[in-house]
Amino acid sequence: MVDVIGAGFPRTGTTSMKAALERLGLGPCHHMSEVLESSSLADRWAAIAGTPADEVDWPGLMEGWRSGVDWPLSFFWRELADAFPDARILLTVRDPYRWYASMHATIFEAIRESVRAPDDRVLPEELATILPLLDRMWNAHFGVGPGEIPDEATAVAAFERHTARVRAEVPADRLLVYRVGQGWEPLCEFLDVDVPDEPFPRLNDTEAMLAKQEEWRREASVGRP
Numbered sequence: 001m002v003d004v005i006g007a008g009f010p011r012t013g014t015t016s017m018k019a020a021l022e023r024l025g026l027g028p029c030h031h032m033s034e035v036l037e038s039s040s041l042a043d044r045w046a047a048i049a050g051t052p053a054d055e056v057d058w059p060g061l062m063e064g065w066r067s068g069v070d071w072p073l074s075f076f077w078r079e080l081a082d083a084f085p086d087a088r089i090l091l092t093v094r095d096p097y098r099w100y101a102s103m104h105a106t107i108f109e110a111i112r113e114s115v116r117a118p119d120d121r122v123l124p125e126e127l128a129t130i131l132p133l134l135d136r137m138w139n140a141h142f143g144v145g146p147g148e149i150p151d152e153a154t155a156v157a158a159f160e161r162h163t164a165r166v167r168a169e170v171p172a173d174r175l176l177v178y179r180v181g182q183g184w185e186p187l188c189e190f191l192d193v194d195v196p197d198e199p200f201p202r203l204n205d206t207e208a209m210l211a212k213q214e215e216w217r218r219e220a221s222v223g224r225p
Contacts, residue, residue, distance in 0.1 A: 001066070001084065001086075002062050002065060002066060002067065002068065002080065002084045002087050003026055003066050003067055003086075003087055003088065004021060004026055004029075004066070004067035004068070004087060004088050004089075004090055004191070005067070005068060005073075005074075005077055005080045005081055005084065005087045005088070005089050005090065006067070006068055006069030006070065006073065006074050006077070006090050006091075006092065007074050007077035007089050007090065007091045007092075007166045007170075008069065008070075008074055008090070008091050008092030008093060008178075009071070009074065009092075009099065009103075009159060009162065010032065010070050010071050010074075010103070010107055011094075011099055011102040011103050011106065011107065012092035012093055012094050012099060012180065013092050013094065013178075013180040014031060014032075014069040014070035014074075014092060015031065015033065015070075015203045015204035016180075016200070016201040016202055016203045016204065017029075017069050017090070017092055017178070018031045018033075018069055018070070019201035019203055020184070020187060020200060020201050021067045021069070022067075023196060023198075023201070024187075024188070024191060024193050024196070025193070026066050026067045026191070027066060027067065028064065028065055028066065028067075029065070029066070029067040029068060029069060030062070030065045030067070030068030030069070030070075030073050031068070031069055031070045031073075032070045032071050032072065033070075035072070035126060035130060036124050036126050036127060037124075037126070038126065039125070039126055039129070041126075042126035042127075042129040042130050043129060044061060045061075045072050045130050045133055046129045046130050046132065046133060048061065048133065049130075049132040049133040049135075049136055050132070050136075053076065053079045054079075056076075056079065058076075058079060058080055058083035058084075059083060059084075062080070062083075062084075068080075069090070069092065071134075071137060072130065072133055072134075072137065075137045075140070075141075077089065077166065078169065081170065088174055088175075088176065088190065088191065089166065089170045089174055089175045089176070090175075090176050090178060090187075090190075091163065091166045091167070091170075091175060091176065091177045091178065092178050092179075092180070093163055093177060093178070093179055093180075094179060094180045096156045096159045096160055097152070097156060099156075099159060100152050100155045100156055100159070103155065104149065108149040108150075109149075110127075141158045141162070142154055142155060142158050163177075176190040183200045184196060184200050
């Protein structure tokens with residue numbers, strides 16, 4: 001049974017939130033990082049790329065997870081909210097222009113690089129597996145394919161449109177809009193759990209993600225002619 005559904009875009013503190021939810025006993029928490037490290041999970045998501053949302057077995061797809069944040073899960077927040085009516089909705093947000101700068105430096109470039117040279121295995125093969133799903137997501141949010149980077153105005157408008165939609169469609173008592181840096185208190189109050197006696201996780205900033213992408217490139221280069 002899924003208890004928490006993250007509706008926020010990537011690069012809104014989702015890796016830190018994953019760690020926080022697991023620390024609070026709401027794990028395992030699904031995240032894109034899990035997809036990129038598991039071919040079976042990538043296959044599971046890839047299988048729904050062309051499937052109408054109302055034909056997806058959402059409980060089956062989410063079997064084994066108590067919570068989830070980040071893409072691809074957060075793209076389907078509405079469908080998951082309907083499939084799990086008792087789950088709470090967590091919308092992570094940040095300044096949309098800083099969000100765009102972070103996305104541009106990391107995820108947008110990673111996807112474009114993977115699409116531009118898929119046979120070079122620059123990035124994990126799991127990413128290639130879910131490219132059709134990413135194509136669907138990219139077009140829905142930004143009006144472009146995954147090999148194209150939306151400009152700032154287009155991406156910021158998509159971010160703000162998404163935020164407004166979640167706020168409008170989720171009842172206030174089921175929704176927490178969480179801004180990076182707010183710490184444990186609003187999250188624990190929302191989930192009705194005790195505040196841990198430790199700092200809130202701070203993980204996967206832009207520098208860390210760039211380092212991870214460079215590690216992928218080094219690993220991919222091993223064995224090339």
